[in-house]
Amino acid sequence: MQNNEVLRMRGICKSFLGVRALNNVDFTLRKGEIHALMGENGAGKSTLIKVLTGVYEKDGGSITVEGKDAHIRSPQDAQKAGISTVYQEITLCPNLTVAENMFIGRTKGALVNWKEREKRTAEILDSLGIPARPRQELSGCSLAVQQMVAIARAVDMQCKVLILDEPTSSLDEKEVEMLFGLMRDLKSRGVGIIFVTHFLEQVYAVSDRITVLRNGELVGEYVAEELPQVELVAKMMGKDLKDLADLEQVGVKNAGEKDMVYEAENLSSTEARPFGFHIRRGEVNGFTGLLGSGRSESVRAVFGADRVTGGTVKMNGKSVRITNPHEAMKAGIGYLPEDRKRDGIIADLSVRENIILALQVMRGFFHPMSRKEMEQFADEYIKALQIKTASQETPVGSLSGGNQQKVILARWLLTHPEYLILDEPTRGIDVGTKLEIQKLVLKLAEDDVSVTFISSEIEEMLRVCSRLIVMRDRKIVGELTGDDLTQATVMKTIAGGEQ
Amino acid sequence: MSTAGKQKRERLTDAQLLMTISICIFVFMYAAAMIFMGGGFLKTQQLFDLLNDNAALIIISCALTIVMIGGGINISVGGVIGLTVMAGALFLNAHSDGGPFSIVLTFLLAVGIGLAFGLLQGFLVSHLEIQPFIVTLAGMFLARGLTTMLSVNPVSVSHSDFSALVKTKIQIAFLGYTAKNGNLIPAKLEIGAVTAVAVVILVYLMLRYTKFGRNIYAIGGNQGSALTLGINVRRTRFYSYLISGLLSGLAGFVFLMHKPAGNASVAMRSEMDAIASSIIGGTLLTGGVGNVIGTFFGTMILATIQKIIALSPLNASWWQDMASGAMLGVFILLQSVVLSQRGRGRMGLPSWLKFRKE
Structure with missing residues (x-):
């Protein structure tokens, strides 16, 4: 085992009512890597992500985070293990300020120290270059910025594995560029990023590696530069190319x-x-x-x-x-x-x-x-x-x-x-x-x-x-x-x- | 570029805007009453009487605001007041020679009844996830039924120490006025009114500065998100109902101190007034937005309308009801117009009205 592996999933299996959704799937994520998870609908991408984040319990296989066995049975377990997810639909509270969204639900003590929170938030936003103000209501931010706030929260929680599930679906080109900038920044800080998307060009724009799933099985793991786009499509679709x-x-x-x-x-x-x-x-x-x-x-x-x-x-x-x-x-x-x-x-x-x-x-x-x-x-x-x-x-x-x-x-x-x-x-x-x-x-x-x-x-x-x-x-x-x-x-x- | 240093003043949030509107309306309305009706409105006592007469309503409005921010509703608050007043009156009469200690027991009884309702309803709403409207509707019927079961006939309190407590008023001389015969009549504030104001302040602080308070906003804003952010949604919701129950019990005791008599129709319909107060104060029925300071002014707006009509030639209960209804209607309309205009960025304060030039 290489010591820069931050996440290692081996032999993951998951069935729903007898239907195999994942069959013996392996996935490896390294430190400071953007790893695209590709596959058509029904390939098992979202099932794999949900197993990793504790939404589903796996039927078999093992997950290790930084070499330690991780027992993930709930989203809270996943967070504790250092796995954070940012979904396409923002899972923050729109009626609260940016600073509150950064810290709510994860501070100790019964009281809220607004000054401290806002100061800390300003520092984090500044260091990540996110164009938001701590005291702004979240609903006043664009979708892209909301997403970046969610990422900032995950980063501040010392996450080792960051899952971005279809983050670019509702962003325009400029916002996508902004998000990619942030992703590259996090990569340089050693965060491992799993990038789930449908957009091929985007995969090649930021990813280092690509793992392809099809029908709940692993097709393979590839270095992005060595896999031409056409071949990727072929791998995702399998025999459907003839059609x-x-x-x-x-x-x-x-x-x-x-x-x-x-x-x-x-x-x-x-x-x-x-x-x-x-x-x-x-x-x-x-x-x-x-x-x-x-x-x-x-x-x-x-x-x-x-x-x-x-x-x-x-x-x-x-x-x-x-x-x-x-x-x-x-x-x-x-x-x-x-x-x-x-x-x-x-x-x-x-x-x-x-x-x-x-x-x-x-x-x-x-x-x-x-x-x-x-x-x-x-x-x-x-x-x-x-x-x-x-x-x-x-x-x-x-x-x-x-x-x-x-x-x-x-x-x-x-x-x-x-x-x-x-x-x-x-x-x-x-x-x-x-x-x-x-x-x-x-x-x-x-x-x-x-x-x-x-x-x-x-x-x-x-x-x-x-x-x-x-x-x-x-x-x-x-x-x-x-x-x-x-x-x-x-x-x-x-x-x-x-x- | 540093955003960490000086922070720009953020524009008002929708909640703050709605609250500001209700405060302004109250001030304008009261000023108009002072100018056009004069008389009692020129005396501080009039303002104090609004507080004295509506102390219980202010407290249950706070109770409602808390659950409404969390995305729920509690319509049992009026019933709980009725029940605690009746139970308190009977208890005091049964211990008419019990001295001050029986008053303490009455207080505990009132708060206990409120807590029991909060506990039960909180459990049903948060753990069994039953619709809060239905749970508290059932609670309201239960409370009203228990009240009538305790006594079908009105019960007047005859308890010397309690009567003394009812008569105890905080007298503020410099806010008083000089009567025709030259005597200085100080402005009087009841204990209940002071309690109500204290509750408003405490609930404000709780909602603003405690983790629990912020969690209520979070679950009202987006329950699913709140869960993924690591908030214990069930516990937060449970405690919000517990606190609203506790406050209804307290409101019952305050009511008893204002009018020491139990009656099956005590505080009838007051839950509706409390909902109206919260909404006028800027709390959204959909949850996530609201503020008890606004609620306080919402109650005061309703109380002022009632007073104005009571002192006008139109004095009749139907005019009061219709005026309250019209006020609520106009206010909701105003809210939605203001919010939608703001959403499109068409509305901004004129530059001379802005707090600070940018």
């Missing part, structure tokens, strides 16, 4: 000269600046741009999900008024929202109830569907979309992310929309389902349904869309078709500037 190639040929990219289905001019909402675009029958177009570029806000305006403030809209050449989702649905538009959990599924209702929801709304309150009809529809779409569920009556909340997404798709397909908007339909779901959804989109287009597809992954957009609308700073800055549909051109258009 990717298949799809390339499936992609039908002839929008043709079919008639217009939807046209918007100067459409604006409380969240979106005036914009215009059109889509033809059987066309798949996409909105692309960085987070916050206005792509989601634009499609929300199309569906009337935000308050529409102006503009004209035509469906099939006839002018229509769409100011709320109900009017949009009646016009033949369906919308799969970006935030599945918040705006999409109704977790406590069954698969059946979630599927028939939109159709029921279209028919109206006074035309209830018979139970038989509902079951028939649900059955049909569960089969058609291959939704993996125990039964129609299973609460949607207990399905996997990909299957939840399919349920929402089924909900809209049932209304037979002419125009379907899919905002991030493949986010956070496994590769297999991703491919299924991509194929489904192309099939819909063949059946003359127009689809607007939004995704953070440009490769995916290029595969599915025949026209890309590029947004920057809440404005449409370009439209790409045909030969321009390459990663390089898209990137250039997104980035803007000369050339």
Whole structure:
């Protein structure tokens, strides 16, 4: 054993109700190292992290921290052992000040010494270069700064292992850079960092080593510099690479000269600046741009999900008024929202109830569907979309992310929309389902349904869309078709500037 | 660049802003009453009477603020006052020759009843994780039922030492006024009023400077986070209910000292007044935000409205209720408008009003 190993996990096993989530997984973290933990959904990343932080109890295997056996049965145990976690959702109290969040729950004595706390906090923030003030309310800080405060707290607790679980998901580029700066700083102080993320570029930007998991098993540990990005993807996806190639040929990219289905001019909402675009029958177009570029806000305006403030809209050449989702649905538009959990599924209702929801709304309150009809529809779409569920009556909340997404798709397909908007339909779901959804989109287009597809992954957009609308700073800055549909051109258009 | 040295003054937090608003409203309202109604409002005694008459309400409002900051609610406080007043009155009458010692026992009885309610409700809410609204609703019914069981008829205290205690008032000569016949009538403050003010100060200090107090804010702000930050959420919540029970018992004793008579309808509805006071004082029902100084002024605002109406030609209980209701409505509206405007950064104090120029 090398003496710079700070964390050593050996032969970790964990099952849930007989399903193997982790099978004999090893993981090693060294002092002053940023170690990326990669894998698709269901690979076992989060299970491994939860075992390490004491949320789950492992079935077998050993964990040693700095050579000593660590018995971790609760998050408190993990903290005592020097393992701290910073989650994507901030686990601090927004109503308290930065200084309080740094120290609450870990000081001795019954009284609070505000002066001392604030002084200490100022020192820590200063030394780590975190742009926050001790007496600021946490809710007044940006998400990135809140995250950094959480990291500062962990550092001040003398953590040896710092786990960053998807820390960059909701940060913009500048904030990500800021976070990376902090991570490199901590690395130089000898903290071992486990970095869990979906973003490949980010992995290569900061990581020293990469451990890849697939289907609950260890694929291998690699030095980041020696593992090309393509190979990493291949390792994460395993045999699925062939499927990717298949799809390339499936992609039908002839929008043709079919008639217009939807046209918007100067459409604006409380969240979106005036914009215009059109889509033809059987066309798949996409909105692309960085987070916050206005792509989601634009499609929300199309569906009337935000308050529409102006503009004209035509469906099939006839002018229509769409100011709320109900009017949009009646016009033949369906919308799969970006935030599945918040705006999409109704977790406590069954698969059946979630599927028939939109159709029921279209028919109206006074035309209830018979139970038989509902079951028939649900059955049909569960089969058609291959939704993996125990039964129609299973609460949607207990399905996997990909299957939840399919349920929402089924909900809209049932209304037979002419125009379907899919905002991030493949986010956070496994590769297999991703491919299924991509194929489904192309099939819909063949059946003359127009689809607007939004995704953070440009490769995916290029595969599915025949026209890309590029947004920057809440404005449409370009439209790409045909030969321009390459990663390089898209990137250039997104980035803007000369050339 | 050093942030460690001189710290800039932070802008007011939402909680502080709401509290400031309620203090201002109280001052304006009282000043308006002094100008337009004159009479009693020009005497210090009027202000003291607001304290004397509402001492128990101030104490239970503090009790409510504590649990509301923690994200809970306690609607049994009024019932507990009713029960302690009745039990205290019966106890004093049964020991009418018991001397001062029986008063101490009455005090312990009152506090004990409060503690028992706090203990039971705290256990149910924190350890069995039952909805606090339901637990304390049940507590309220229990307390009211026990009160009527103890005595269906009103009970007046006849206990010489206790009557002496009731009559004991702190007299402050220089705040008094000269009556028509030339006699100086000092301003009088009851023991209960002093107790209430002391409770406000103690609870303020507890919430601000003890770890327990800060933990209450943390669990009210985000319970899940509080847990991962290493706070014992259950224990914190349990003690917050225990303290609110204790304060309701104390409020019962204070009430007894103000009006020494037990009655099934004593302090009826006062839990609602206490909730209203907390909210007007800037406590959010959603938890995590609040302050007992604000609550104190919230109570005083409600009390002042009642007084103004009582002294006006509109003197009728329905006008008092409607005015209180309107006040609550207007205040909630004001709060949400102010907070939403602030959230969008559209509202700031005009520069001449800022505390310090930057």
